Amino acid sequence: MGTTEVLIVIVVVVATVLLAGLPFIHRATQRRSKPPAPNTPVAASPSPARATDDPVTVPAQSPATFASGLASSQRTLRERLASISRRQPDATTWESLEEALLGVDVGVATTMATLERLRSRAADEGIADADGLMHALTEVMRAALAGERSLHATAQDRQDATPVWLFVGVNGVGKTTTIGKVGARLSAEGRSVVMAAGDTFRAAATAQLQTWADRCGAELISGSSGADPSSVVHDAVSAAAARGADVVLADTAGRLQNRKNLMDELAKVRRVADREPGAVAETLLVIDATTGQNGLSQARAFAEATDVTGVVLTKLDGSAKGGIVFAIEAELGLPVKLVGLGEGPDDLVDFDPDSYIDALLGG
Numbered sequence: 411m412g413t414t415e416v417l418i419v420i421v422v423v424v425a426t427v428l429l430a431g432l433p434f435i436h437r438a439t440q441r442r443s444k445p446p447a448p449n450t451p452v453a454a455s456p457s458p459a460r461a462t463d464d465p466v467t468v469p470a471q472s473p474a475t476f477a478s479g480l481a482s483s484q485r486t487l488r489e490r491l492a493s494i495s496r497r498q499p500d501a502t503t504w505e506s507l508e509e510a511l512l513g514v515d516v517g518v519a520t521t522m523a524t525l526e527r528l529r530s531r532a533a534d535e536g537i538a539d540a541d542g543l544m545h546a547l548t549e550v551m552r553a554a555l556a557g558e559r560s561l562h563a564t565a566q567d568r569q570d571a572t573p574v575w576l577f578v579g580v581n582g583v584g585k586t587t588t589i590g591k592v593g594a595r596l597s598a599e600g601r602s603v604v605m606a607a608g609d610t611f612r613a614a615a616t617a618q619l620q621t622w623a624d625r626c627g628a629e630l631i632s633g634s635s636g637a638d639p640s641s642v643v644h645d646a647v648s649a650a651a652a653r654g655a656d657v658v659l660a661d662t663a664g665r666l667q668n669r670k671n672l673m674d675e676l677a678k679v680r681r682v683a684d685r686e687p688g689a690v691a692e693t694l695l696v697i698d699a700t701t702g703q704n705g706l707s708q709a710r711a712f713a714e715a716t717d718v719t720g721v722v723l724t725k726l727d728g729s730a731k732g733g734i735v736f737a738i739e740a741e742l743g744l745p746v747k748l749v750g751l752g753e754g755p756d757d758l759v760d761f762d763p764d765s766y767i768d769a770l771l772g773g
């Protein structure tokens with residue numbers, strides 16, 4: 411082998427080694443640049459469907475975004491819409507659209523209604539190409555999510571009372587975690603938060619909420635195991651009023667084994683929370699996006715039992731069922747107000763229809 415060949419071999423070997431090492435170096439640099447918060451146990455990976463009695467672990471994560479949370483829904487949707495862009499709209503186009511919407515769990519009724527609106531719009535405007543149709547779909551989606559969805563810091567009819575935000579929903583959907591995230595957000599904004607451990611049914615629920623309360627410097631009011639949840643909420647409201655706190659975030663139980671009892675209990679909690687000196691400003695129904703249409707029918711029971719003012723859609727990260735938002739708004743008639751995009755304290759965003767639709771359709 412001549413000197414030139416030897417040199418070439420050396421260069422190739424060095425380049426190969428460097429290239430193979432790049433991803434590792436990249437990951438290592440990323441890890442260094444994002445140190446975990448002190449005293450924060452790091453969970454190995456998010457476990458979306460878990461509903462255990464384990465005390466909470468709060469993973470340190472960078473804040474999630476709509477686009478990252480909806481990536482998997484977007485992939486599902488785009489795969490099914492890919493064929494549309496290559497043709498003039500015809501019968502198969504409508505079939506592909508239907509499949510695409512059903513594929514991200516928009517649900518049968520809402521998919522049909524959406525396509526009906528799109529059809530009449532296409533006819534009215536004489537839309538004859540795929541681009542025009544996709545643009546019209548975006549508009550139809552925007553119109554479907556045009557409702558009011560702001561969160562109320564105080565009860566609208568009694569603005570001087572201590573505002574209470576109640577969180578209701580089935581076990582494991584993410585109520586306690588969401589309260590932790592909301593508490594973290596409000597505390598960061600300089601508001602003083604009292605948390606009420608209204609899930610007195612599960613012993614570990616109070617410990618889990620305590621972890622979150624400690625994290626954001628909120629005060630936790632709890633009762634003994636099996637205590638009447640409405641008395642815990644009552645105590646929390648009194649304590650908050652006495653201290654002049656800005657808001658009470660009240661956790662509740664979500665066992666569905668005895669639906670009638672649970673619904674009666676929630677109605678009572680709501681009545682008590684709404685009594686002087688407190689006033690319910692928000693009753694937020696928490697829905698797990700990974701359960702799709704199933705979650706929707708469970709949610710219906712809650713919506714019928716309590717005066718729900720909005721929905722928190724959790725676990726949108728890693729769910730390919732992001733289209734559920736349309737079904738929730740159309741079929742439950744409730745605005746989605748907040749979205750959970752992970753297990754960390756920053757993984758909660760306000761629901762913004764424009765960013766959501768952009769992320770879902772991929773811009």
Ligand SMILES: Nc1nc2c(ncn2[C@@H]2O[C@H](COP(=O)(O)OP(=O)(O)O)[C@@H](O)[C@H]2O)c(=O)[nH]1
Pocket residue numbers: 456457458459460461579580581582583584585586587588664696724725726727749750751752753757
């Ligand atoms: N990936 C992901 N996990 C979540 C989210 N919200 C909650 N969780 C997880 O879901 C599980 C159940 O949450 P928890 O708050 O205990 O539910 P609860 O029974 O309704 O109070 C926990 O492991 C949470 O960390 C979310 O937005 N994304």
Ligand SMILES: [Mg+2]
Pocket residue numbers: 585586587609615661
């Ligand atoms: Mg809980």
